[in-house]
Amino acid sequence: MTVLSTRALNRATLARQLLLDRVDLPVLDAVGHLCGLQAQEPQEPFVGLWSRLQGFAPSSLSGLLVQRQVVRTHLMRRTVHLLTADDVIAWRCRHDSMLLQRVLGTYRRELASVDLTELSAAGHAVMSDGQPRTMAELVQAAGGRWPDVPPRVLGELLIAGLVPVVQVPPRGLWRNKSGVRNVLLTAWLGRPLAQSDAGPALVRRYLAAFGPAATADIRAWSGLTGLPAAVKALQPELVSFRDERGRLLLDLPDAPRPDPDTPAPVRFLPAFDNALLGYDDRTRIVDDAHRLLSVAGTRVVLVDGRVSATWTTADNAVTVTPLRTFTRAERSAVAEEAERLTEFLT
Structure with a gap:
């Protein structure tokens, strides 16, 4: 079974989340x-x-x-x-x-x-x-x-x-x-709630937006504990992988899984963005040391696809606080995106 590296999962997540x-x-x-x-x-x-x-x-x-x-x-x-x-x-x-x-x-x-x-x-x-x-x-x-x-x-x-x-x-x-x-x-x-079982549709939609992912990731995103039956029913039409930790990952066959070396632009994410909260194992996008930032409602900056800074607004300007040392090119890219975000917000 193919093993997907953390970087490969990162690029897949960025593509599904419209962040690539x-x-x-x-x-x-x-x-x-x-x-x-x-x-x-x-x-x-x-x-x-x-x-x-x-x-x-x-x-x-x-x-x-x-x-x-x-x-x-x-x-x-x-x-x-x-x-x-x-x-x-x-x-x-x-x-x-x-x-x-x-x-x-x-x-x-x-x-x-x-x-x-x-x-x-x-x-x-x-x-x-x-x-x-x-x-x-x-x-x-x-x-x-x-x-x-x-x-x-x-x-x-x-x-x-x-x-x-x-x-x-x-x-x-x-x-x-x-x-x-x-x-x-x-x-x-002006219409009633649907009474049919939405489990299979939820799993498909989740994988389209967040896959490849484990059943624990689906549970972490939805809060639901009753989806294993839906996953099992769908498994014949899904493809399987392993991550670097050995977890079984499932995905839609034709969903995008970009080359791990695909460049990833700087992206500013809002508080509680599901690109982070939509997984049980968030290491594909954030280091364990910074995992709780999103839970606390901290706004984060993705650099090379990973959480690398936080951001706030004050006096009609976006302020960025790095979580690691940036290269000169990264500093420039972050500053340019911060300027664009400031213009949007003001």
């Missing part, structure tokens, strides 16, 4: 290809798409949110993601159990007295009118039976575990700092 070359792709198609963008920080997806798409205009993403073609909702790993409407309709039911269990795992003691069926019914009843509500407003209307449970805990259970909602605009629009207001997902999109 900026692509001429409609924003909606890019969001779909990437299986969504992590988006708990509302402005970060704009940087993620700027780094990936030719001539990206922030208004195009804002327009998709307003037109309800893209939505903000809790999904993979119980984190807020920006997803196409079609994908959230197809995938939400497959994530229901994981979303609920992750909330219960965090607040099981506080929620011991709560009847989940009763609270779910109350939450759906309140939200059924399609009116935007804050989490506090939803808790006040639906959580009166449990006055001893902290409102924040009830709110997270309702919004992230029991009631499929979306965060509606102006939240998430370009340069907008509006707070979170929620609407029932099906009311916002």
